[in-house]
Amino acid sequence: MIYQQALSAPYTELSEEELASRARAARAALGDRVVVLAHHYQRPEVVTFGDFRGDSLKLAQLAATQEKADFVVYCGVHFMAESADILKRGSQQVILPDLGAGCDMADMAEADDVADAWDELVAVHPESDLLPVTYINSTAALKAFVGKKGGVVCTSSNAQRIVKWALDLGKRVFFFPDQHLGRNTCRSLGMSLEEMVLWDPEQTQGGLSDASVKEARVFLWKGHCPVHMMFSAKQVQALRARDRHIKVIAHPECAMDVVDLADEVGSTEFIVNTIAKSAPGSSWAVGTEMNLVNRIAAENPDKRVVSINPFMCLCGTMNRIDLAHLAWSLENLVAGRLENVISVEGEDRAFAKLALERMLEMSV
Numbered sequence: 001m002i003y004q005q006a007l008s009a010p011y012t013e014l015s016e017e018e019l020a021s022r023a024r025a026a027r028a029a030l031g032d033r034v035v036v037l038a039h040h041y042q043r044p045e046v047v048t049f050g051d052f053r054g055d056s057l058k059l060a061q062l063a064a065t066q067e068k069a070d071f072v073v074y075c076g077v078h079f080m081a082e083s084a085d086i087l088k089r090g091s092q093q094v095i096l097p098d099l100g101a102g103c104d105m106a107d108m109a110e111a112d113d114v115a116d117a118w119d120e121l122v123a124v125h126p127e128s129d130l131l132p133v134t135y136i137n138s139t140a141a142l143k144a145f146v147g148k149k150g151g152v153v154c155t156s157s158n159a160q161r162i163v164k165w166a167l168d169l170g171k172r173v174f175f176f177p178d179q180h181l182g183r184n185t186c187r188s189l190g191m192s193l194e195e196m197v198l199w200d201p202e203q204t205q206g207g208l209s210d211a212s213v214k215e216a217r218v219f220l221w222k223g224h225c226p227v228h229m230m231f232s233a234k235q236v237q238a239l240r241a242r243d244r245h246i247k248v249i250a251h252p253e254c255a256m257d258v259v260d261l262a263d264e265v266g267s268t269e270f271i272v273n274t275i276a277k278s279a280p281g282s283s284w285a286v287g288t289e290m291n292l293v294n295r296i297a298a299e300n301p302d303k304r305v306v307s308i309n310p311f312m313c314l315c316g317t318m319n320r321i322d323l324a325h326l327a328w329s330l331e332n333l334v335a336g337r338l339e340n341v342i343s344v345e346g347e348d349r350a351f352a353k354l355a356l357e358r359m360l361e362m363s364v
């Protein structure tokens with residue numbers, strides 16, 4: 001866990017308007033030397049400052065095309081800034097405005113624990129039969145482990161293609177950190193639940209019997225996104241009972257029973273584009289983070305857009321990045337102070353890059 005030093009005055013004392021004004025002034029002073037990236041799940045007042053808005057991979061790739069930008073201010077979470085640092089060109093410095101902006105899901109799979117689990121699997125299966133796949137929502141150390149073992153990174157957009165590729169090679173897939181993306185992806189490929197098992201890192205041999213470990217085609221790490229766990233099949237049914245025309249669109253990090261009931265399933269980019277292209281007057285219930293749902297609703301005033309669960313679903317860690325931290329980061333850069341630089345070094349960098357590049361090669 002990485003902790004952010006507490007901000008002090010004046011950032012703790014200024015109004016939102018004053019913070020926005022200072023951030024704007026600093027942004028203008030930096031000009032082309034900085035690019036600000038805003039993930040879809042960011043607060044609206046932070047998104048306003050984004051030169052680009054999108055999902056984590058798209059933002060990292062866009063930052064790398066900004067040749068004049070010495071600094072990349074990444075309004076997202078830690079693993080996203082790591083990916084931007086790994087994929088950057090030249091000597092860009094990637095800044096995370098609040099070091100406390102981590103990802104609960106990524107933190108559920110530490111590279112050392114995964115390496116231990118791998119050793120337990122290798123005690124049963126030849127290593128050449130196994131292939132690790134990590135969701136991009138994972139630490140650079142875990143991506144490096146995957147790269148070293150011949151595996152690959154995936155996103156919620158390309159998970160189906162990557163997992164299919166691995167299964168077509170005849171491999172048994174070890175998928176982490178998100179059991180739900182793994183399960184939903186394998187089911188979309190026609191695999192039965194009996195062919196996949198849940199690996200609980202808290203238990204010896206993942207809590208599985210010898211026979212299960214021997215027979216399973218896919219091992220799903222017991223991790224999840226707390227935000228996407230807050231949608232339920234009951235909520236979907238209640239929405240449909242009230243509006244039989246409502247369409248349900250869910251992120252594949254949602255649980256299987258929610259995904260099974262959804263009309264459409266896909267990544268944040270897919271959700272944004274699908275609703276934008278839908279017919280005026282249509283109604284949508286969305287299963288993803290609330291800031292994004294609210295933004296889609298605001299940008300599609302000719303449609304009705306609600307959350308599957310209207311009472312929550314903000315990503316607490318993502319939302320640690322606020323105007324105060326953004327203004328602080330930009331003003332630091334104007335003053336020539338480098339704070340909160342995210343840098344992946346050495347072997348981790350080389351192997352994590354390899355795992356990311358394997359994915360990019362398969363995505364063209």
Ligand code: SF4
Nearest residue numbers: 103104105225227315
């Ligand atoms: S929404 Fe979930 S997966 Fe995304 S950053 Fe937050 S905790 Fe991580």
